Amino acid sequence: MKIIIMGCGRVGARLASLLDEDGHEVIVLDNDTYSFRRLPASFGGTALYGNGIDEEALKKAGIEDADMFVALTQGDNRNVMACQICKHIFEVPRVMCRIYDPLREEMYSALGLETLSPTKIFAQLLREKVGESPEKKAPGKKGGKK
């Protein structure tokens, strides 16, 4: 698959190298070339300087025949706008959007975007962790730990 990732932060860079290892064609887009330092030396994909909310930059990244677009910048609104460009203008088959704000995430999900809110997911995960006591999780080790 040809996958374009917008935002080469910690998550973006990690996802890019994982997908690259899986054998996908990966293009990472960031408007700060310094971010590309996060990509491992083994990364075999393309790192491209450009603004993901600019149609020209997206075209340069090859959006017209991309199978998937993932928006992972720090700005919810930038992610939302880039994803809507990819979905409605370039008709990319699959578009994924990170939105920190849970309320905004719900709204755009209702509007048809495939959205992920790390805030919601992580809070839920922590809540589950709180629910399970360490004793319950490892009963054999109870009191035996030094």
Place this chain on the structure above:
Amino acid sequence: MYIIVIGGGRLGYYLLKALLNEGHEVLVLEKDARICKTITEELGSVCFRGDGCEAATLAEVGTGRADMLVAVTGDDEDNLVACQVAKHKHNVPRTIARLRNPQNAALFKKLGVDVTISATDIILEAIEREVPTHPATELLSLEEKDLVIVDVKISPESTTVGKAVKELTLPKGSKLALIIPAEGSARVPAPATVLQAGDQIIAVTTPETKEALQEALRGI
């Protein structure tokens, strides 16, 4: 009218002032506390500190009863999201967004923003109007009706000079509204009206047939 303005920068500030002068109920949403304080000190409690892209903030300022939301921050993505939240969460009947990148106009329209305004485009149009050789200028765009009002200038080289209006083949959906001759007063074109060099023709057409109309009127 209750109008909500997103962004208290220079544009937002002067917009707020003008709208208040016209007697509207206006509220500016601004993230920066300092800017908010300055506006409040000068113009009263017409500025609310908060993120205009957040549904909760918009709910707090009664966006549900707003007649219009105008997003004029310096970032296109923020203006887009503010308009979309206003539209989809609070059913604001009319949303207006400022554009930094004129290319975004089509996308914003597609995503439900009612009106987009780009300073770049406005300045370009002003320049085109000033350049006498430029044959056609778009004067007004009636977006809901998908029509534009254009101004076409007939130059001495136009092959239509000396022809009557009825001899012209205009594209479908185009209508001539007014002929302003180089000298004399403006008149409503009749089928027998003859085109002359220096005429300025005000016409209604669609965005798609704009070029065709220009060709039909100028014959070049």
